[in-house]
Structure formats: C-alpha cells, structure tokens
Amino acid sequence: MxxxxxxxxxxxxxxxxxxxxxxxxxxxxxxxxxxxxxxxxxxxxxxxxxxxxxxxxxxxxxxxxxxxxxxxxxxxxxxxxxxxxxxxxxxxxxxxxxxxxxxxxxxxxxxxxxxxxxxxxxxxxxxxxxxxxxxxxxxxTIARDPSKLRVALASCQNWQNGYFTPYADMREQEPDIVLFVGDYIYESAPTASAVRVHEGSGEPYSLLQYRNRYAQYKTDPDLLAMHAAAPWIVTFDDHEVDNDFAGDVPQDPAQQSHDAFVSRLTAAYQAYYEHMPVRASAVPNGPHLQMYRSFDFGRLARLNVLDTRQFRSDQTTTQAGAEDPAMTMLGAPQRAWLAGNLASSHARWNLTASQIMMAETDLLAGPGKEWFYDAWDGYQVERNDLLARFRQVDNPVVLSGDRHLTMISDLKRDYADPGSAVVGAEFVGTSISSNGDQDATAFNAMWDPLRGDNPHWKVIDYHRGYHLFDIGERGIDAQVRVVGTVLKPQSASTTLSSLRVDAGRPGVHVV
Ligand SMILES: [Fe+2]
CATH class of the missing domain: 2.60.40.380 (Purple acid phosphatase-like, N-terminal)
Known part of the structure; x- marks a missing residue:
C-alpha cells in the first residue's frame, strides 16, 4: 500500500x-x-x-x-x-x-x-x-426533532469591496447554522484602489494561487470568529473558480483553452475543499466536486443544498434561448435527486439552498420581458418544472444569493401568467461585502422603474448584510440584518425589515 x-x-x-x-x-x-x-x-x-x-x-x-x-x-x-x-x-x-x-x-x-x-x-x-x-x-449537532431552528443566510464576500463586518452581528445572533450559498472568494485580480487589495499579481489559476487567495480571505477576523462560533453548511458559486463559468466552460472561452480551464477547475475545487468544513465525500475527483447534498432537521425542515454551477448548460444570450427545453441548471442526476428529496419529504419546511435566484427578474420596464441569463431565469423550462413540483411540496422556501442585493419574492407557478398561484417564497440574501456600500439614489433609480413589472417582489434593497431565519412549526420569522458600512472594520447593525412566512400559506409578507 x-x-x-x-x-x-x-x-x-x-x-x-x-x-x-x-x-x-x-x-x-x-x-x-x-x-x-x-x-x-x-x-x-x-x-x-x-x-x-x-x-x-x-x-x-x-x-x-x-x-x-x-x-x-x-x-x-x-x-x-x-x-x-x-x-x-x-x-x-x-x-x-x-x-x-x-x-x-x-x-x-x-x-x-x-x-x-x-x-x-x-x-x-x-x-x-x-x-x-x-x-x-x-x-x-442537529436535534432529533427540533421545534425551532435559527439559520443565517450569507453569500458573496468580495475582499476588495469591504470588510466582512456583517459576521460580527451574525455572531451575536447565535444562529444554529450558517448557510453560505457561494462566492466565498473572488478570483479577480488585485485592484490598487480597493479598500482591501487582493493578494497576488493577477487572477488565480494554479493550486498555490487559489490556496493563497483562500488564506487571505480567512485572515478577516469577523469571518474567522463566525466560523469558530457555529457550524456552516456551504456550497460554491462561480467566483470560487471563474466569473459566470458553466460546467467546464469558462467565462471567456477565447482566452482559456478547454484543457487550461479543466486544470483551473481542478485547482479551484481542490483549494475549495481544503478550506471548507465539509466531509471527505467532497474530496474532488479532478475537475469534479460532489457538493449537492441534503440535511434533515427532524420533522421541522429538510434542506436541499444545490450545485447550480457544475452541471449547468452554458448561459444563453437570448430570450428564446432561456426558454429552450434543452437548457439545464442541475443536470439530470441532480434534478432526479432533488425531485426525489422533495417527493419523499415529510418535513414541515422544504428549504432549497440555491446559489442563484429562482424568482423572475424582468429587467425590461413595460411590455415584454428581459431576463438575467445567469440565474434560473435563463433556464426557464427546468425552473418552471421545479415551481410546478413546489405545488406538491409542504412549504417550499428558496434561499439564494449571487445578486448582491436583498430581493424577497413570492415564488409563482408561472411568471408569464399574472394570475398564477403563489407556490412558495424566496430570499435573496444580499451580500456580506460584494458591491461595497451602495448609493441608495442610484440603486432606486435603477430598480424602482421595474417594480411594476415584478409585482412578486416584497422587499428589494441595496444594503450589505445577511438574512436571519427563525424557523418554527407554524411559521418562519425572517429578518434582513444590515450594516451601515463595509468600508470600515466595524459597523453597527440593524434590522432593515422583518418578514413572515406562514406554514400552509404560500408566499412571504412584510410584518
Ligand atoms: Fe457574488
């Protein structure tokens, strides 16, 4: 041997x-x-x-x-x-x-x-x-049959955009679980003008370079303290490897050959495993990493953690492409696994951790639609099939990230039909630091004209922070916890808004 x-x-x-x-x-x-x-x-x-x-x-x-x-x-x-x-x-x-x-x-x-x-x-x-x-x-450890569960939802911590101050508040809230849905590191090159500058001299490609990038992120004291305070359940999105990659297709295929990108994936996945508190079942096999998995919290909740990056079709660039039935987000094995986990669940709450947003974002003010193709909107047929399944499932709630904003929505059976049934709720959990401190006026000027086109939005907001969920048998009480700034190492935190999802009543409402 x-x-x-x-x-x-x-x-x-x-x-x-x-x-x-x-x-x-x-x-x-x-x-x-x-x-x-x-x-x-x-x-x-x-x-x-x-x-x-x-x-x-x-x-x-x-x-x-x-x-x-x-x-x-x-x-x-x-x-x-x-x-x-x-x-x-x-x-x-x-x-x-x-x-x-x-x-x-x-x-x-x-x-x-x-x-x-x-x-x-x-x-x-x-x-x-x-x-x-x-x-x-x-x-x-998880209780055999808990009556309540406190979960913190986090994502998107760009070192160069700010300090990871939301974790200081999260630690005070004492969540049972931290659910991190992607963009733990960013692979971008150092920018001299950033509030904190990435290590190295360019984007990481080699194992050594990815290791150094993870190591730098783990020198953030609030991130380190939060890891030491509660168990995390993590999954990765694109920036752990390469912006907007899909399977083995990089963001810029003209600049990274297939072989070179496979080497990059192999390095990135290994460094990811090396730095995450996950089981050895997630030891990468070359350019493959097994990350989709589920967790049961007695009869209270089942959590399905998705991998929406590794098995997806390359992003479309057209509205028609987004409706192509050949487009897959999960790949056939993961899709079958998810369908089985939903169908077999006896849990009160069926939580899905999705790196990317599931509810529709119509980016075109007025008649017609324009979708964001990297998220579930770019994979409409598979998304709509999942929304149809949600009608048969007790209390589906999707927890996602990626967008660097808070977007809390009703999930609807069919976004093409304004009268369509509400089937669940989604929380897009802003970002820990990505996009940094944003200007409210500019944010509202961009998004306010789209509110009428997206009546399923309940809260949309620009602050940095995370979402906190108190999951009970009769309902989920959610708080959007935000910080004043990520441009300084410390910042006071507040609850920007409180929301409720009632068991047996699909959708979410502001309290
Ligand atoms: Fe991100």
Whole structure:
C-alpha cells in the first residue's frame, strides 16, 4: 500500500473511532512526522471551523499554515494533528479525541468527521500541532426533532469591496447554522484602489494561487470568529473558480483553452475543499466536486443544498434561448435527486439552498420581458418544472444569493401568467461585502422603474448584510440584518425589515 494512502486510512480510522492514545492528547508533544522538525511558528493562522452537522456527527476543520499568504510555509511532509471535542468550553468533559494527519497534498488541512455525538447539543473543539494549540471552536449537532431552528443566510464576500463586518452581528445572533450559498472568494485580480487589495499579481489559476487567495480571505477576523462560533453548511458559486463559468466552460472561452480551464477547475475545487468544513465525500475527483447534498432537521425542515454551477448548460444570450427545453441548471442526476428529496419529504419546511435566484427578474420596464441569463431565469423550462413540483411540496422556501442585493419574492407557478398561484417564497440574501456600500439614489433609480413589472417582489434593497431565519412549526420569522458600512472594520447593525412566512400559506409578507 502506498505510504500516503496508508497514512490517510490510519487518519480516517483515528478520526472515526476517536480512540487514539486518549490520555496523552493535547498534553504531550506531537508524535510522528511533526515531532522530527518543530513547527517554525503558530500554524493556526487560519482558525478553526465546523460544518455539515448531523444529529450525531459534525465535521471539524483546520489548516496548518505558518505563512498563510505564501503557500502555507509548512514542511513538505505530513503533520500529526491532535483534536478534542468537549461538552464544555474549558475542555474538562472531553467526549471525543483523536489524531488526524495534515497532509501536504491537501495543504495540511484537516477534516475530521467526528461521530458518536449526542443530538441537539453544543460542543467545543480544538486542535494541537507540535506545541501549538488552536483557538477553541463552538459547534452543535442537529436535534432529533427540533421545534425551532435559527439559520443565517450569507453569500458573496468580495475582499476588495469591504470588510466582512456583517459576521460580527451574525455572531451575536447565535444562529444554529450558517448557510453560505457561494462566492466565498473572488478570483479577480488585485485592484490598487480597493479598500482591501487582493493578494497576488493577477487572477488565480494554479493550486498555490487559489490556496493563497483562500488564506487571505480567512485572515478577516469577523469571518474567522463566525466560523469558530457555529457550524456552516456551504456550497460554491462561480467566483470560487471563474466569473459566470458553466460546467467546464469558462467565462471567456477565447482566452482559456478547454484543457487550461479543466486544470483551473481542478485547482479551484481542490483549494475549495481544503478550506471548507465539509466531509471527505467532497474530496474532488479532478475537475469534479460532489457538493449537492441534503440535511434533515427532524420533522421541522429538510434542506436541499444545490450545485447550480457544475452541471449547468452554458448561459444563453437570448430570450428564446432561456426558454429552450434543452437548457439545464442541475443536470439530470441532480434534478432526479432533488425531485426525489422533495417527493419523499415529510418535513414541515422544504428549504432549497440555491446559489442563484429562482424568482423572475424582468429587467425590461413595460411590455415584454428581459431576463438575467445567469440565474434560473435563463433556464426557464427546468425552473418552471421545479415551481410546478413546489405545488406538491409542504412549504417550499428558496434561499439564494449571487445578486448582491436583498430581493424577497413570492415564488409563482408561472411568471408569464399574472394570475398564477403563489407556490412558495424566496430570499435573496444580499451580500456580506460584494458591491461595497451602495448609493441608495442610484440603486432606486435603477430598480424602482421595474417594480411594476415584478409585482412578486416584497422587499428589494441595496444594503450589505445577511438574512436571519427563525424557523418554527407554524411559521418562519425572517429578518434582513444590515450594516451601515463595509468600508470600515466595524459597523453597527440593524434590522432593515422583518418578514413572515406562514406554514400552509404560500408566499412571504412584510410584518
Ligand atoms: Fe457574488
């Protein structure tokens, strides 16, 4: 057996059983490869994170990097990382522990799938490498049958557009889950005039370049603190790879050959995995990454997390193209998976995390329509089929991002028919920082003339922030939480608007 494979299996076994040298963990110097050469400095510069919680399991994550913006600065050898999960913040009641191997092939990242936990419980976790101990993270498992659930919806954090200040407020709100629906990094080149400038000298293409970009983003203190405060459920959109890419087609096929773009995808997906608290089932296979998956919160909610980027047809450029039945957003296997998950659900709420907006945006004031082809509007037949399915599903709610604005809408069976039934609700959760501070007058001048063409919009707004949902058996109370500015490292937060989705009554209304 190759040495690397054997080590990985050992690491996986240790993670699963949590049974390695229990009494010595976090007390003795690290054994194995790490012991041969001490780490040059604290390797926990990128913090800790947790994610993909189940009732009895959660993934805990870290990445060792003594020089995070320059490839990590780690030795080209595996490093043993001890981990602990405790019931208390002071780690007196440690319930799981083990040793994971931080492998240079995965940028010395660690993804431990901690099993055998109790449902609906808060846990604390930490790591040790050499003589260094990480900050402690806080996470929680899903209750077997929760009566309520608090979810924060976030997306789109462009480093160059501002500080990630909305996370400071999110942390105070203590969500059970952070749902991040894409654009965790932006691949754009450094812009000298930006409020914060991207590292590097251009767009990332290589694995090293993507790793450095993720590392830079993870130096934002509010982002790091939010990762340490709650489990995240993440999916990616386009900017984790290349703006507006579709499957293996780049934004600019004339400038990136197919082979070059496949290499870029491979690098981008690997760096994504390396930096996200997701299960090893998401280890990329070359230019493929398995990210669509679902989570059950007892009878309260089922969450289907989509991948609307990897399997889609290349974007159309015409209204007629958007209505072509050959256009797919999900690809046949994911479409069947989603249909099955919707049909089999007994949950009160059926939540869909979609990177891109599902409700119609008619961009043409007055008669006729003009659609935004990168979102579901560009894939009308498949979108309308999904909306038809939503009529058969209990309380569908779509949570999406991408647009860098708050857009909260009724989902309608058929947007071509003004009298069509409302089948659900959608929240487009603005952005953490992308587009920066926007000018209200310019925003309203652009969007106000379109309100009459889009009567399904309930709230449309330009502020940076996130959406917060208190999901209960009888309804969802939603808040649009916004900050005053992202151009400074701190900003006060307020609730811009409060909305309600009542169980059994499709649609959303402002409270
Ligand atoms: Fe974005």
């Amino acid at each position: 190759p040495e690397l494979t054997r080590r990985r299996l050992l690491a996986a076994g240790a993670a699963a059983s949590g049974a390695v040298a229990a009494s010595q963990l976090l007390t003795a110097p690290a054994a194995g490869a790490a012991g041969r050469r001490p780490l040059a400095a604290d390797p926990f510069t990128l913090g800790v994170a947790s994610g993909d919680p189940l009732t009895t399991a959660v993934v805990i994550w870290t990445r060792l990097a003594v020089d995070p913006l320059n490839g990590g600065g780690m030795p080209d050898s595996p490093v043993a990382v001890q981990w602990q999960v405790a019931q208390d913040q002071s780690f007196r009641k440690v319930v799981r522990r083990g040793v994971a191997i931080a492998d240079p092939d995965l940028a010395h990242s660690v993804h431990v799938d901690v099993r055998g936990l109790e449902p609906g419980r808060v846990y604390w976790y930490r790591f040790r490498a050499g003589t260094y101990v990480s900050p402690a993270g806080r996470t929680r």
